[in-house]
Amino acid sequence: MNSLEHTILWRRLDCPGHDSCCLWKTGDGWQLSGTAIFLFEQKPCLLSYEVNTDSTWETRTASISGYVGKSVVILAIARTPNHRWSINDKELQDAADCIDLDLGFTPATNLIAIRRLSLAVGARSQAPAAWLDFPDFTLKRLEQHYHRLSYDRYEYTSPDAGYADVLEVDDDGAIAYYPQLWEQER
Secondary structure: OOEEEEEEEEEEOOOOEEEEEEEEEEOOEEEEEEEEEEEEOOEEEEEEEEEEEEOOOOEEEEEEEEEEOOEEEEEEEEEOOOOOEEEOOEEEOOOOOOOEEEEOOOOOOHHHHHHHHOOOOOOEEEOOEEEEOOOOOOEEEEOOEEEEEEOOEEEEEEHHHOEEEEEEEOOOOOEEEEOOOEEEOO
């Protein structure tokens, strides 16, 4: 039986929009599900997502559906048995051996990496992810580094995306403040 563990509402800081997400404990792992609604290049966007992990927070599958302006989006993403990724059953090479999936339109998936890494204060780790780039919806390898500064703060760098800043998290490991991009509504 699934149990609802946490709910979050984020507000975008770089454009009009929100994201509402919930974290479920499932029989054999975890599930993040939510919907991001925002304006991108004067086009309304609605993207619903579901990401499933095993009990150790390794991503197994994800689905994304919705629209960007008048373009319909329907994606099924899976981590294959040979540690590659596929989109709509097409296996890809670019993000091979990445454990985490990072959905580029929501801060929700940072929670998965933060929970999987389970860093002690002062510890740091690389966490390359299969990054679903927005708005082209291609999967790419994204180098990411987490350094836990305190109970609720992580120095985060993503050289490929040109981003480096301190992320704040809530008690459940969900992003509370992602400078320039997202902030939890409280």
